Amino acid sequence: MNAQTLPDIAAQALNQALPLDWVGMCGIALPILFNGQRIAAKADAGVSLDDGEARGIHMSRLYLALEMLEDISLTPTLMRQVLQRFLDSHEGLSSNGYLRIHANLLLKRPALVSPLAGWKSYPIEVYARLEREVFHVELKFDVSYSSTCPCSAALARQLIQQQFVADFANQPLAHADVLAWLGTTQGIVATPHSQRSSAQFRVEFAPQLSSFPLVELIDVVESALGTAVQTAVKRADEQAFALANGQNLMFCxxxxxxxxxxxxxxxxxxxxxxxxxxxxSLHAHDAVAHSSWQRNTA
Incomplete structure (x- = not known):
């Protein structure tokens, strides 16, 4: 049987004509270049089906267009080119194209004090759409950090004060005795609770953006929080992390x-x-806060 005699079910007439907003594929395995790394990703690719009389789209054309992402670093420009190829291959069928890429970016992060370093994984998602020749791109990413409760810290300090009064009431204070007391569990009777926390971002960029400044964004976020989770550590790093948490008490x-x-x-x-x-770590539920911001271009 040659290609000319193969049945084409997609070309058969429809019982009910209706345009569709999005048709395509999800979870396509794909290697991409991002931030100088070749990483395993999953892609969701689709187009609108504007011609309600058409049975469907040409999914293989979308799949083949994704090959453009394999050997060129992922940029907004490249994503727009892929979307344009989606639409060029569906001329007369589609006016809108969509591409979403999910991956995990590995960054090697140094310890706080020691010369150690280790890899951290950051979940990322890049979403681009080309709708009637208007291009839009956004980036999602997550950053993990530690948060120590200010209320819990204040309550712990109060208990330590009470213990200090109980242990040194009506006694002359000697520097050596107080110093020794501070280094015991008898003195530090309570500690504040802390927990592993997550910040999730959805970022829209200016239209003329030439590359994704993801590492810059992660650096800004971790610097602002001051308590990013660590990888390889020595005791000096763990102590520095405890200090960072104590100096960065925060509610959500x-x-x-x-x-x-x-x-x-x-x-x-x-x-x-x-x-x-x-x-x-105190409750069986999470504490959550949302915020949004938009640049004033007026």
């Missing part, structure tokens, strides 16, 4: 405000949303 509201103020200073960003999740 505090973290959301810090991040909003920090990201608003980045010129490439046109708008963003941030969701902060503190996975409570």
């Amino acid at each position: 509201e505090d973290a959301a405000r810090r991040l909003t103020q920090a990201l608003a200073q980045i010129p490439a960003i046109g708008a963003f949303e941030v969701k902060v999740i503190h996975a409570e």
Whole structure:
């Protein structure tokens, strides 16, 4: 049987004609180049089906167009080119194209004090659409950090004060005795609770953006929080991490405000949303805060 005699079910007449907003494929395995790394990704690719009389789209054409992403670093320009190829291959059928890429970016991060370093994984998602020749691109990413509760810290300090009064009441204070007391569990009777937390971002960029400044964004976020989770550590790093947590007490509201103020200073960003999740160690539920921001272009 040759190609001319193969049945073409898609060309058969429809019982009911109706345009569709999005038709395509999800979860396509794909290697991409991002930030100098070749990483395994999953792609969702689709187009609108404007011609309600057409049975369907040409999914193989979308699949083949994704080959453009394999050997060229992922940029907004490249994503627009892929979307244009989607539409060029569906002329007369589609006016809108969509491409979403999910991956995990690995960054090697140094320890706080020691010369150690280790890899951290950052979930990322890049979403681009070309709708009636208008291009839009946005980036989602997550950053993990530690958060120590200010209320819990204050309550712990009060208990330590009470213990100090109980242990040294009506006694002359000697420097050596107080110093020794501070180094015991008898003295430090309580510690504040902290938890691993997550900040989730959706960022829209200016139309003329030439590359995705993801590493810059992650650096800004981790600097603003001050307590990014660590990889390989020595005791000196663990102590420095404890100090960072003690100097960066924060409710989820505090973290959301810090991040909003920090990201608003980045010129490439046109708008963003941030969701902060503190996975409570005190409660069986999470504490959550949302914030959004849009650049005033007036």
